[in-house]
Structures are given as C-alpha cells and as structure tokens.
Amino acid sequence: MRPLTEAETRAVFEKLARYIGENIQLLVDRPDGTYCFRLHRDRVYYLSEKLLKVAASVPRDGLVSLGTCFGKFTKTQKFRLSVTALDFLAPYAKYKVWVKPGSEQSFLYGNHVLKSGLGRITENTAQYQGVVVYSMADVPLGFGVAAKSTQECRKVDPMAIVVFHQADVGEYVRSEDTLT
C-alpha cells in the first residue's frame, strides 16, 4: 500500500473529471474528515484517515481491500474506473442519462444503451463525455460514455447506440469474484 505518485494522481483525476468535472475538490477536500487515495496491488482505494491508520497495520499479502475501490491501473498504466466508485460519483455527476424501464435490464446485463431505451439526457452533453446512467426512478445504475451529443441524439435512428456501457451495478453479481 502506498500513496499515488504525481503521474498516477493525474491519471485518476483526469478520469474522474470526465464524470464529475470540478467536483473532485469535494472528494479531496471534505469537511467531515480527511480522505485520501492509496494504491494497493494496482488498485486505487479511497478511504478516510482513520481507516488508513488501521489498515496500515495489516500485512501486505494479507490485505485484500480497504475503503472503497475506485478503479485499477492496467498493465500499461491506464486508469479504469470501476462500478464500486458509483456511490461517490453519482451525487456529483455533471452529465446524466436516464434509461427507460424496459431497457434497464439490458444495461444491467452489460449492453450499451440504444436510442430506443433512452429516457432523458442532460442538455449540452458533448460526444464521448462521461455520463452516469440512472433509471427513471433516479437510481444510479452505472457509468457510460455518451456516444452521441444531445443534439445528435434527437436525430439519430432508434437502434443506434447513444451511451457506451462502462460499468453497471449488475457487475456486483456478474463479477463477484474479481470485484474488490
């Protein structure tokens, strides 16, 4: 377990900024305690200082997970956000996409969101912008990347993909073994 280096912090923040923009400050600088990011076995964890002090006393090979896992660094040092970060990112999301009840299940099974399943989308969403996917009852379902901007979404045909799937809460069941 170690703190992130400068380059790693930059990679993580850039990824987070695609979804929550400048609200990352609210994650870094919290009024209710000191929270920090730590790296353990290529996975980035977000935890409070209290928890960090306790976790520091666990031996390295016995430590499985600590705090909340935000994502992991791949072999080529790219940061991939995981669904376990949803609870922290959903409240601060800038661009949101609401999915119709009919295609909720499809998204939760790992498929992309088609135009026919699109309920609402935040105005001024750019193409390839990171979005958080909600159900119509405002329950966060996962992350995605907007395949088309809001303007284009209006004109495109119903079977076109509008949101690429990145992570969804169905992974808690599907990848139960590999999720930390």
Next chain:
Amino acid sequence: MAAVRVEEVLAAAEEQEAEKRRSITVEKELELEFDLGNLLALDRNPPPAAGLRGAGPRREALLRALARDNTQLLVARLWELPAERAGGAGGPVVARLPEPAFRLPREKPPPRPRPPTRWEQFARLKGIRRRKKTSLVWDEQAKEWRRRWGYRRAGGDPARAWLAEVPEGADPEEDQFARLRREKRERVARNELNRLRNLARAHRAGTAIPAAPLHPTGHQSREELGHVARVARVSTASLGRFQPRLPKESAEPPSRNGGRKRRFEPLLGNLADERSRQLQLLRDMGSKKPVLDITRAVNKQLRQEEAEAAANKGKKQSQRGKRGRRQQRPGRSGKKSGARRQQQQRPAGG
C-alpha cells in the same frame, strides 16, 4: 570691543570643545560590562520606559541613540587595549583582544556517541569488566620484571623460538613454524577486519567518525572506489556536468537512489500536505481546459447543416413548382411557407 570679541571667540572655542567631548563622553548610571574577547558590551541600565512603547520614529530615534552610546563606550574600551602594528612597520594598528569570557552556545549539535562494538555488547551482556593489567610481568627465567609485550618481553622473543611442538592429533608432516606464522597472520587480519567493521558500523550509525580511515588506498573495494569516484565527479562547481568521461562510462547522470528501486511518499505522511498538493494539481488541470466549447461548436455546426438542408429542400420544391405549376399551385405556396416557417422556428429552438 576686542576683548569682547576675544571672549566671544574663546567661548565659541570652548563650546566646540565641549561639543566634541560630548560626542565621545557618555554618562550612564550603571557601568557596562565588557567582554572584549567577544566584542561584547552588556548594558544593564533600565531603558527609558516612556519612549519605547509603541512603534514610531520617536522609538527608533531613542533606540538609535542608545545603540550609539553603547557602541561609543565599547569602542573607547577597545582603544584602551594594548595596540600593535600588524604585518610589520607599515601595517595597520591592531588591538590585541583578551580571551573571550562569555561562553557562546554550540553552533552545531553535539556529536552522537558511537554504537558499541560486538565485543562491547557481548561484554555488557555477560557482565565482563576490564581488568587493569600491570605493564610489567615477572619473568621467572630471566628473574626480573619484563614488559608484557614488545622489546625484551617476558617469555622470550617469539621470533627466536627454536622449538615448536607438534600438538596431539596434528599431521606429523605439517610445518609447525609455518602454521604458527600463518595463524598469527590470520589473527592479525581478523583483528584488523573487526576494527574496520566497527568503524564502518559507527560511520553508518551517523556518528562523527569519518569514513576516510576505513581502507587505506590500494585496499578499497570496487563499490567504494565507485562511490569515491562519483563523489569526486560531483565536487566541481558545475556539479559534475562537464567532467570528461571514460570511453565506456554512461552519459546519463547517476540516479539519486543509487540504482535502487524508486522511492515513494511515506504511507502515513503529512495528509494535509498531500491534500493541498492534490488541490493544486486540480487547479493546474482545470486551468488548461480548452477555450473552445466543443458542444456549442458542434451544435452550431448542426444548426447550419439543418438550415442548409431546409434551404435545399425549399429550392427543390420551388423548382418542382415551376415545372408542375398548373397542378400544384394551391399546394406550392403552402409548402414554401411551411418550409420558411420551419426555418425560422429551428434556430430559436436549437
């Protein structure tokens, strides 16, 4: 008239004299304490209480006057010291200062004690204490007091020992004299090794013991030579950037970790520091956002395209209207106006 003028002149001269003397005489209630070895003058007089409170030019002036007076007294004392000429007859007049009386505190921290050697640790553990040995030993054969070791030692000169018994269980063919010499050499070498190890341990522990006496030249290991060469390279004014290199030496500067793996921040380091660094990083990242708002640019482009598409549509319809004028006259105007109305509406909605 002349007398008056003379009196005036004398009075004026006296004024001037008094003025001069006033500038070099200082009156103090309590005498100052001087430590001329340190060029120190201690003034125990209570300061003028009224003027020193609060900042301001008056306070400055008072303090300056106080300093001037005290310096005057110190300099007067210095002038009273025995003087001599430094550097021969033509050199400057120099006062010989007495020994300093005031003890100044240490500039640097005191040196740390060296760590105990392996023997010292063992002795402490076992409770072994040093027994004072006598310098002379009674030699039974020579019937006199002889040194313990050295010239004319008790027990005879070991180089002149003409008999070396073969111990039990030893190889009868073995040369005992050679064995004794070899063992002595080994003992000496082991002792030297342990002494150097103790020095190295003390040096590593950070005491004031320098590493220089560790190995005499000619007996240095490859790592030590490399380290010394690195230090010598960097000890130039340009920190070793323009030093000539050997043909096979690498050109990049040596890593600060000395070839070891990369160093990370401590796990539980200063968290507030970490937080402020991260916020700074966020600010830097935020400031580099592109000025061009891609969404707006794309929307503008889309609107333009839609407008063009609508214009083309309108043109096509008007063309068709020209050809099929008679059949489509009632519908034509409707379609055109409809298209124009659509055109006007879309920019407002987009």
